[in-house]
Amino acid sequence: MANVAIVGSGFIGRAWAISFARAGHDVRMWDQSPAATGGARDYIAGVLGDLVANNLLRGQTVDTVLDRIAVVADLAEALADAAHAQENTTENLDVKREVFTLIDTLAAPETIIASSTSAILPSKFTDRLRGRHRCLVVHPINPPYLIPAAEVVPAPWTSSETVKKTRAFLIDAGHAPLVMKRELDGFIMNRLQGALLEEAFRLVADGYASVEDVDIGLRDGLALRWSFMGPFETIDLNAPGGVRDYVERYQSIYSNIFPQMLRRVDWAGEVMATVEADRRKRLPQEDLGERQVWRDRRLMALAAHKRESDQEFGR
Amino acid sequence: MANVAIVGSGFIGRAWAISFARAGHDVRMWDQSPAATGGARDYIAGVLGDLVANNLLRGQTVDTVLDRIAVVADLAEALADAAHAQENTTENLDVKREVFTLIDTLAAPETIIASSTSAILPSKFTDRLRGRHRCLVVHPINPPYLIPAAEVVPAPWTSSETVKKTRAFLIDAGHAPLVMKRELDGFIMNRLQGALLEEAFRLVADGYASVEDVDIGLRDGLALRWSFMGPFETIDLNAPGGVRDYVERYQSIYSNIFPQMLRRVDWAGEVMATVEADRRKRLPQEDLGERQVWRDRRLMALAAHKRESDQEFGR
Incomplete structure (x- = not known):
């Protein structure tokens, strides 16, 4: 199992943390704003409770998985010995450029640096980096701990080794990677x-x-x-x-x-x-939040059904 | 419960027969070619066996449902007192014109006449019929006993009463009708x-x-x-x-x-x-048939899962 860094602790960052910790990795989460990380572990504990109730924690307890997630105060600490760093900041090109420059400077040479962006091409914010060969996009559908698909999008200079390792890392964590041959607006x-x-x-x-x-x-x-x-x-x-x-x-x-x-x-x-x-x-406006909870419960039940059907009938 | 006529006994006709008989209707199936109806009841019995094993027969036995399906030698007999006639012949405009003329002539005035066509607009083959106000398209996704959606497509002269009755008839049979406001190539x-x-x-x-x-x-x-x-x-x-x-x-x-x-x-x-x-x-070419069986088993398991989730979490 590896160390994984989560950069940015909003909903996507937290969701990735759950997915990677469930797979057995040690996850260290960092956010520029300490306020943002405040409720993160409580939020994650709540989701893990729902997952264990649907038999979606690979037979592990909530505490086992939760213990693998640490919130750290320092980006360098989050990145220390990380095999994979997943960036989840605002969808803004300048922010991505800045964060990627920082991560590329601080991370060990072998760390793979992935962005969760849904809309910005990886070439736009990795072009000038010394370690641009180890940068790419890994775009999830929210929430990634329930929806396996994740898009792997290389920039023109991303090494094939980086793509290959990322794909293997995602499959090992229970994801279903779609690997683009080259970047394109909107991905797949x-x-x-x-x-x-x-x-x-x-x-x-x-x-x-x-x-x-x-x-x-x-x-x-x-x-x-x-x-x-x-x-x-x-x-x-x-x-x-x-x-x-x-x-x-x-x-x-x-x-x-x-x-x-x-x-x-x-x-x-x-x-x-x-x-x-x-x-x-x-669906009245005031019921949107409640309906999102309903959606996630139905997604959990569907995930459990699909796993059973895969076992019974094959994929 | 009503009498339902199935005109054309290929895969779509047989599938509709299963769906309507499961809903409690008396189904009479006719085909221009007596050879085509030959294996129909055996085929249907096989499908019903799969459905009962997945608890998809509304608590009924195979025999109860099968007993409601008769193959008849005469189109007039199939149409006698039918509330609904479902046409499933070749996707050919001349054939549709001919069959609809025949059905419109033989059927009682109150019988609704629906075509399963996926590609021909209803106005093209009902325009000259005396009973054109009671004609429309009801297009299923195959197989309709597992996939509830069915498109209801009126011609410009289809009466709103016909659309309304067809919608209610489909809902009662466990279908999920999509009702088009007017016809359009490819439907929805x-x-x-x-x-x-x-x-x-x-x-x-x-x-x-x-x-x-x-x-x-x-x-x-x-x-x-x-x-x-x-x-x-x-x-x-x-x-x-x-x-x-x-x-x-x-x-x-x-x-x-x-x-x-x-x-x-x-x-x-x-x-x-x-x-x-x-x-x-x-999937090698020779395994296509086996994979279609797999698809239908997975669809059955999915249908059962969706019914359970509807009950547990609401739709």
Whole structure:
């Protein structure tokens, strides 16, 4: 097991700490603002309690995992002998540049330095670093202790050794890394999500479907198969001869509608009144927090179900 | 409980028969080709056996449900006193026109006539019918006895009474109808799936991601939340102030990448070699059938899990 540094102790930093400590690593968390780390361990203890109740701590107790997480007052201390450092500061290029310069200066030469950024390309804030070959993005879906996917995005100068080690480190911690061959705006998951959302907003804006209809179409339809197979395997199994057969049979349905997807709807424009009214009718603003708790409970139950199904039927 | 006619006894017709019979309806199935109906009841009995083993028959026995399904030799007999007729013939406009003319002539005036077509707009084959006000599309995702979503698509002349009754009929049978306000190519689900697939093929064609990376991004990432919330509720819960707040914070990520989505990749072109090689490496051609059985078992387990989670945590 290794030492892991968590830089920035907001929700993403805390979530990574949980995931890495659960995997057996010694986690040291540092934040520029001492106030931010104040409630961190209490918060983490609460999440660990939920996880153990859903049998999602690999058979360990809350205390065993919690004891592996320390909040430290000094960045150098957090980085000491760290195999992996995970940065989780504000989504701001200047901040990322500054923090990465600091980490690269303080960390041992073999420490891998990963950013949780969802929107900034790694080349933008690692270009001038002496250790830029060991820098990259590892972008989670929140919360990473419940959603295994994590995007590994190299800058042009990130070494293949860095990518390889990061991938192995994530798999060992129970994650499912998607390794990009080179960086691209939005990475993989936000591009796929964005493509689907563009069409969803268009359907609502043009008056063909309600917000709820779109959600039904995913939660009671498309996303069921995708949640254990993904979209390529889904179409591979949806024609007798596999994916090529599927494309030969059905591509024309999709190519015919493609020209209708060239027009973008401003999500914050007129359509937002419809979207917000529909959502607030189903879920009043004051219940958003409670519903987030519900979401995490359902995610935990789904994670437990998937693990059981993997064991019973195979992946 | 009602009489339901199934016209066409291929996989979709059989699947609807299972779903409607499970809901308590008397189902009469007819096919133009007597050979096609030959193995239908044996096939259905096999599926019912799997369903009962997963506690997905509403507490009924296989025989109780099977006894409600009759294969009849005469279309008029199938349609006698039917509240709902579900057409499942070949995806060919001439065939649909012909079959709908026949059904409209033979069925009682109050019978609703629904087509399972995934690609033909209802206006194209119901325009000249005397009873065109009672015709519409009810498009399932296969198999409908495991995937609740079904698209209800009216033609311009479909009566609101027909839409309303169809919606109620589907909900009663355990389905989750998406009701389109007016017809549109690809309906809702194939448009959403298509939008995502376009980006998926682009990412692979441009060498940013592998087929497997895209599948991981959905099955271990995006599709987990979507499988019980849908995409709009997901973003509604992903910013402190709800969906408007989410869009204000993050729309620029998506609008920045939209211009890169205006170029279509031919799915059957050069990229197909990559896609097919990746899929066949993971799943040899001869194992496709076995993997489809695996998919249906996983879908059954997922359906059972979702029902339990709905009960435990609420929808």
